[in-house]
Amino acid sequence: MGRFEPELNQSTSKKQKIELDAGDRISYLSDDVLVSILSCLPIKVAATTSLLSRRWRMVWTFVPRLEFDGSSTLLKIRNRTYGSMRTDKFIDSEKVRFINMVNHFVELYPLPCIEEFRVCFDLNRSHKPDIDKWVKFVFEKKAKRVELDFARLIGLYPLKRSLYTLCPLSLGLPSSIPLTSLVLKWVDVSDQVLDNFLSNSPFLECLCVQRSRTLVHVRVAGPSLHLKSLEISRCPNLRSLQLHATNLLTLKYFGPQIEIPFENVPNLTTLSIGDYLYPPPACKLGRILTFFPQLQKLALYIDDVKGVRRKRREFPLMSQLKQMELCVSASDWILDSLLFLSYWMNACPSLHRFALDLMWESPRGGRKMEKGRRIVHHSLKEVEITGFVAEIVDTELCMFLMESAIALEKIVLNPNPLRRKGGPFENKDINPNRALTARMRAQHLKFKYNLGDKLVIM
Structure with missing residues (x-):
């Protein structure tokens, strides 16, 4: 528990022992064990344990992972009120409640470092001040795994919604960060910002970007790159993707038909390419797959079945698949x-x-x-x-x-x-x-x- 351990591990007072009745064996466990137990619960549920007794009051604040997923709540609201005039009001009130909850946890969190920070909710550019606060918190706490998923709820908002733009440099954040995983969904991120993440995150192993409209020319390259998993999905304005990553094992690309230098990812074992919005060209499937004789998992979307049938004999030998x-x-x-x-x-x-x-x-x-x-x-x-x-x-x-x-x-x-x-x-x-x-x-x-x-x- 680091420097906070002595404070939490003080001998249990007589008054506390009275609070812990004979049937409460869990509360006598060490702080490390209690934190491990609470780490398995949603953070909102873990925080409610502070109501149990004095013994539990601050234990939840030492959970190393903060995960806030309110998407299921919004889906319930949509399914119950879809088509009524009350839908937008319900959604807006739920957004205010959710944002206040995240702010509350961020302001109270005492540890100097955090393992994981994850937010899944329908948010956009209008919530920028609060999201900026969370982003600053994440990087100041040296988070290792970060996920921002601001997915739109179908039927409630137009396709051309304003997305939150991630710009950590404008927040005065440190250039070197200990990230191992970064997931951005329905978040606009520029080529320069993404390049900064790749250049200044020496431990980054997983990178996922979905639905960004500001990505145009992505470059994933460098001799010191440790990236093992990469996903670029449904970024409509993407024009090029440069790959030169010898450690890359998993690649998922759903996007416009562009030339990708697959020969520069020689150790790839998992490849996913194409979806119903961006099906891969049938005429190029065989040539693409020739780069990966060591591939173990392949996921494809096939739209032009007749084109694939004409090229069926060009499917290369994949003895490891x-x-x-x-x-x-x-x-x-x-x-x-x-x-x-x-x-x-x-x-x-x-x-x-x-x-x-x-x-x-x-x-x-x-x-x-x-x-x-x-x-x-x-x-x-x-x-x-x-x-x-x-x-x-x-x-x-x-x-x-x-x-x-x-x-x-x-x-x-x-x-x-x-x-x-x-x-x-x-x-x-x-x-x-x-x-x-x-x-x-x-x-x-x-x-x-x-x-x-x-x-x-x-």
Whole structure:
């Protein structure tokens, strides 16, 4: 507990012992143990323990992580009042309450250093004075992990909202900072500020920037760079991304189609590229993947399925790949078959897990079932298909996987798309009749291939 330990570890007074009844064993634990326990709780809950007794009054202030996540509260307000005139008033009052709460904790925090500071709430440029105060607190306390997530609640604000701009230099903060992780979502950050973070954070291992409109030319390079994980997502004005990071292991890029020097990240083991806003060009997928023969996990969004099918034989040999996650835009005029994936499977002999998320506009039928190439896959053990509607396209792929993967241990079929996972409607079917049909046909496959407990129908 550092220099504060003697103050907290004074012998328990007689009055305190009276307060601690015979059934209260936790309060007799050492301060270090109590702080460890409170560290597992949300900071708001941890602070309420100060009401228990004198023994607990200040213990919560020594928790090394401050996490403030009010997004679930706003979602509840939106779901209860959406469409009514009271929605904005509820949201505004909740913002005032949330900001006051964070300010209260920041002002009371006694330790000279902090491990982690995280804020997730719908905030913007109008809250700049308070956010500036938090940013100054974070860097003065030498925080190691920082996350600012000011995500917009869909349906409540226009897309062109004013974002908070992070400018630590204007706050007179130190140039050298001990950051190991920096996550910025719905925060505007300039090329210069980002470059300063990379140059002056010698221990930085994780960097994530989402939705920044002021990023244009990003440069992640340097001989002393220790960065291991990088995410640049949905920054609409991005024009270039220079990469020269030999320690980089994980790269996630969702953004405009730009030339990226992938050859300068030779040790990459995890790559995620493209989403529904920024699908990667089908003609370049094969060339991109040739840079990563050591890749172990690959996540792709596929919009131009026909283009990918034409380039299917260009999929390079990826002998180390163990996980493949695909999200496919499944419109009725594009998606007529997924059996081209048999070529990809054949090029990935060590593949252990395969996940497919189908984003249907309208399922396509009207043709006979086909069979994929006759291959035997010895390593594939786990398959998960979300957005499974049991039409010809996804059923014939399932049959191919069930026949080819001789080591298959588990296959999950879920009628609901992955984008619903973790949301308020996760367990509600988009189309109940279609979902019921899909589950019935999945049961038929279960009996046909004698899968037993291996097939899980969600």
